[in-house]
Amino acid sequence: MKKKNKLSYAKYGYLFSIPFVVTFCIFTLYPVIYTVIIGFTDLKGIGMTKFHFLENPFQNFQQILSAPTFQTALGNTFLMWGMNFLPQILLALVLAAWFSGTLFKVKGQGFFKVVFYMPNIITAATVAILFGALFGYPMGPMNDLVTRFGICDAPYEFMRNKGWARGVVAFIQFWMWYGYTMIVLISGILGMSPEWFEAAEIDGASGWQKFLYITLPNLRTILIYTLVTSLIGGLQMFDIPKLLVNKSGPNNATLTTSVFIYNQAFEGSYMYNRASAASMIMFVIIAILSAVVFFLMRDKSEVAERKELKRVERERRKALRAEGRNS
Amino acid sequence: MKKLNVSRGFLVFVYAVCILLTILSIMPFLIMVVNATRSTTEIQQHAISFLPSTHLLSNFQILTGKSFNPARGFLNSMIISVGSTACAVYFSTMTAYALVVYSWRLRQPFFTFIMAIMMIPSQVVSIGFYQFIYQIHMTNNFLALILPSIAAPTMVFFMRQYMLSTLPLDIINSARIDGSKEWYSFNHIVLPIMKPAIATQAIFSFVNSWNNLFLPLILLTKQEKYTMPIMVSLLKGDIYKTEYGAIYMGLTLTVLPLFIVYFLLSKYIIAGVALGGVKG
Known part of the structure; x- marks a missing residue:
């Protein structure tokens, strides 16, 4: 009876999943397949929809991979992501350790969290143009600052300098995301058992030792999550490099792959085919990198430990059973 | 002290x-x-x-x-963000409900599938998306930006986690005994229970949609359809x-x-x- 009852409700499982599946197929799956196909064709020109497959199916891919601008874009994307991620994760770790510490309580924590996270919810397009204005030439606030304090005699055109242009893009990413990373890490630390820290304290561990030997190893999963999501987000960086400097800065210094794809497809000669090929290359890079990160950070000792725990548990049960039989 | x-x-x-x-x-x-x-x-x-x-x-x-029309941009962004947020939270909760409450044969494979597609980066499929929308003449139509959020795998994942820990299945069973239809139970019993999770997810969905530049920029070409971020880029x-x-x-x-x-x-x-x- 009970089983029959369950069976009669199973159809609702399918029914309630239909909107998701249908939408996914139309708006994600079909575009994915379509993007892959376009990558092998000659589809270009504004408003064009008809296409033919190329004689050499990999022509677009070869052209993209050997294009110096794509190589520059790929290099820039990784460089600017790295320049933002390293300081971001370090600062977030330090702040998380302070804010969740047992040694001392930072007063006004709630306020600091709210303020540090704030840039994250502001429209990236707005932030990009705001920073463009702040570093404006000849009379932006930054130039006002350096000339007023006599650091430079004349206003400096920051966005004409490769290093500054890249640095500002990386800084904006850092500035927008460290608060988010901090809050995620804090919640990870607060989720740890306080007993571990108490035990370490009894053993005389210093604050630094506790952080190094308890907090950090146990944050591993969350760190992987942060790294992967930041990497996927960073490789899609678009709004800020697109809007901060005109024409991607000196010598394409801030050209990212997403901006490259956009420029290929929606500016100039509307080369949808090459943009699709570049998209697929990015897709593969993102997939490989995520897999590598997961593989590298996979905890071998934990896997072994879990096995060991299972074995002990099994033996304990066996012993208990044996005991039960004896008494 | x-x-x-x-x-x-x-x-x-x-x-x-x-x-x-x-x-x-x-x-x-x-x-x-x-x-x-x-x-x-x-x-x-x-x-x-x-x-x-x-x-x-x-x-x-x-x-x-000049060309900057903040009221128009605000209104357009509002329509898109409210629409896509409503779609995302309602249908994600529904999909999570299907995953948690009913036992059907494809339940586990479906969940694995959702986990797998969570990481698909939206921008790398944008060319195919644009071509598809262009062919069905839906560029400059807000629905092209609203409807895709019905399938939001990340949100389904978090709704499922929340539902597993807070939704008592007994309530649904007793509602069934009282003669409540499944659809009615979902709308009148489950949605109210899920309110805290829906509120949180709605905020983030709204902010993400409001701040989105890439897709609106390629889909909306008419000035009167511009969203706030596109207006900003005019500056x-x-x-x-x-x-x-x-x-x-x-x-x-x-x-x-x-x-x-x-x-x-x-x-x-x-x-x-x-x-x-x-x-x-």
Whole structure:
């Protein structure tokens, strides 16, 4: 009876999943397949929809991979992501350790969290143009600052300098995301058992030792999550490099792959085919990198430990059973 | 008072860093808001000032006298963001409900599938998406930006986690005994229980949609369909090249609604981030 009852409700499982599946197929799956196909064709020109497959199916891919601008874009994307991620994760770790510490309580924590996270919810397009204005030439606030304090005699055109242009893009990413990373890490630390820290304290561990030997190893999963999501987000960086400097800065210094794809497809000669090929290359890079990160950070000792725990548990049960039989 | 076991110097350092970061977070926006009230000549003389001036209205007139239409942008962004948020939370809860409450043969494979597609980066499929939307003549149609959010795998994942821990299955069973249909149970019993999760997810979904630039930029080509972020990107153009006051004014107008929402809901937003409820 009970089983029959369950069976009669199973159809609702399918029914309630239909909107998701249908939408996914139309708006994600079909575009994915379509993007892959376009990558092998000659589809270009504004408003064009008809296409033919190329004689050499990999022509677009070869052209993209050997294009110096794509190589520059790929290099820039990784460089600017790295320049933002390293300081971001370090600062977030330090702040998380302070804010969740047992040694001392930072007063006004709630306020600091709210303020540090704030840039994250502001429209990236707005932030990009705001920073463009702040570093404006000849009379932006930054130039006002350096000339007023006599650091430079004349206003400096920051966005004409490769290093500054890249640095500002990386800084904006850092500035927008460290608060988010901090809050995620804090919640990870607060989720740890306080007993571990108490035990370490009894053993005389210093604050630094506790952080190094308890907090950090146990944050591993969350760190992987942060790294992967930041990497996927960073490789899609678009709004800020697109809007901060005109024409991607000196010598394409801030050209990212997403901006490259956009420029290929929606500016100039509307080369949808090459943009699709570049998209697929990015897709593969993102997939490989995520897999590598997961593989590298996979905890071998934990896997072994879990096995060991299972074995002990099994033996304990066996012993208990044996005991039960004896008494 | 418990004796502190860290040195005074260290504490001073901690607070100094926190205060420095606070200044770093606030300063750009402060300069922006103040400069929105100053005339272009004033800004050219000294670009940093903490004293508001009197040119708020004239900056606004210069700004709206050209292609920038904040009211239109606000309205368009509102339609898209509200629409896509409503779709996302309602249908994600529904999909999560299917995953949690019913036992069907494809339940586990379907969940694995959702986990797998969570990481698909939206921008790398944009060319195919654009071509598809173009062919069915839905460019410049907000529905092309609203309907895709019915399938939001990340949100389904978090709704499922929340539902597993808070939804008592007994309630649904007793509703069945009382003769409630499945559809009715979902709308009138499950949705109210899910309110806290829906609220958190709705905030993030709304903010993400509001801030999105890439897809609206390629899909919306008519001026009267522009969203707030596209309006903002106009400020980069040549027509505003020397109108510094007006540029700061435009930026301020786009940030203002977000500031209001943020400071009203910051408690929930921070708690939501801590739950891991946002896509990075």
